[in-house]
Amino acid sequence: MSTAAQDVVSLTLTRPDGGRLPDWAPGAHIDVTLANGETRQYSLCGDRWDAHTFRVAVLRETDGRGGSAFVHDELAVGDEVLLGGPRNNFPLAPSPRYLFIAGGIGITPILPMIHQADLVGADWTLLYGGRRRASMAFLDDLAVHGERVEIVPQDEAGLLPLGTWLGAPRGDTVVYCCGPGPLLDAVEHAMTGAGWAPHRLRTERFTAAEVGAPVRDEPFTVELARTGTTVVVGPRLSVLEAARQAGATTLSSCERGTCGTCETTVLDGLPDHRDSILADHERAAGDCMFPCVSRSCTDRLVLDL
Incomplete structure (x- = not known):
């Protein structure tokens, strides 16, 4: 555990028995369940080729729900946490050239992407902004890349020059x-x-995007294909809650449509996507949804649950 920047700590996670950790790819994140019962998602930002170590960085959020405060104030070297994943909702697609743009703690998933781009010989540049230079994590790691990286602390240079880039x-x-x-x-x-x-x-959000009203206010039916159970979902009940009431054991974590834990295959019907994960072409396919926030455009949905 070390300081990565002002109000940012870097955690190195290993198995108690020293064993191998799951493989992962750039853009992946893990669930970290703390001793206070809180579960949070953090992007993996270390060396993906190190099979025995995960690295994440945690920003202290003064208006958060207590997870980051616990990490900063209570978590100590040698403490145990529970891990879930890795999962990847932000994969690095093959391309001859990349433009990476990071704001604040958003640099974390970008670091392994830069490493991967170097490995495959792709061209890349990074525009990295933050409120203050002291609050921007991993500047030393990025310094080795020279002019490929533009650092823009807001108190020194203003907002990121998006129009130029x-x-x-x-x-x-x-x-x-x-x-x-x-x-x-x-x-x-x-x-x-x-x-x-x-x-x-391609984007990744740490907080849910603003969405409008659901496509429909009327109740709709959800069929759980594995059991044949049918449940009616009213306007004040999420699909996830309804499925659980009907006996499904769907895993979830953030329940805000940002982490991807509850991703579910749609076998029939048209989902009303309200998550902050899927790209437009994935939404158009209509073959999966995140039942913690998404609903239905049709009278009936059949889910692989």
């Missing part, structure tokens, strides 16, 4: 962005305005 669309470039919601919204707006193709942007 995104003003000219490139068909050979995929943009990966992780950070606060306003940054992701600004990047999406800049790319749309500049004429980038929608599939050129």
Whole structure:
């Protein structure tokens, strides 16, 4: 456990028996369940080729629900935590060139992506912003990359120069962005305005995106295909809650549509996607959903539960 920046600690996690940890790929995250019962999701930001160590970084969130405060104030070297995953809702797609944009603690999933891009010989650049230089984690790790990285502390240089970086669309470039919601919204707006193709942007949100009202207010029916049980989902009940009441043992964690733990296959019907994970083409496919937040566009959904 070490300090990565002001209000950011880096945790190194190993198995008590020294055994091998699960393999993972850039963009993956794990669930960490703490001794106070809180479970949080953190991006893996260490060396994916080290089979015995996971590294995550935790930002102290003064307005959070207590998980980060526990890590900063209570967790000590030698304490045990429970891990779930890894899962990857933010995979690195093959591309000859990448533009990485990170805000604050959003640098964490980007670090292994940079390493992977170097391994395969892809061109890449990074635009990394934060409120203050002292609060920006892993600057020493990034310094070795020289001019490929532009560091923009807001108190020194203002907001990220998105217009400069995104003003000219490139068909050979995929943009990966992780950070606060306003940054992701600004990047999406800049790319749309500049004429980038929608599939050129990949994002990961730490907090749920704002969504409008559900497609329908009327109750709908959910059939659990594995048992044949049918349950009616009213406007104040989530699909996840309804499935559990009907006997399903679906795992979940954030229950806000950001972590991906409860991903469920849709066998019939059209889901009303309300998560912050799926890309547009994945939503259009309609073959999976996150029942903690998503609902139904049709009278009936059949789920692989």
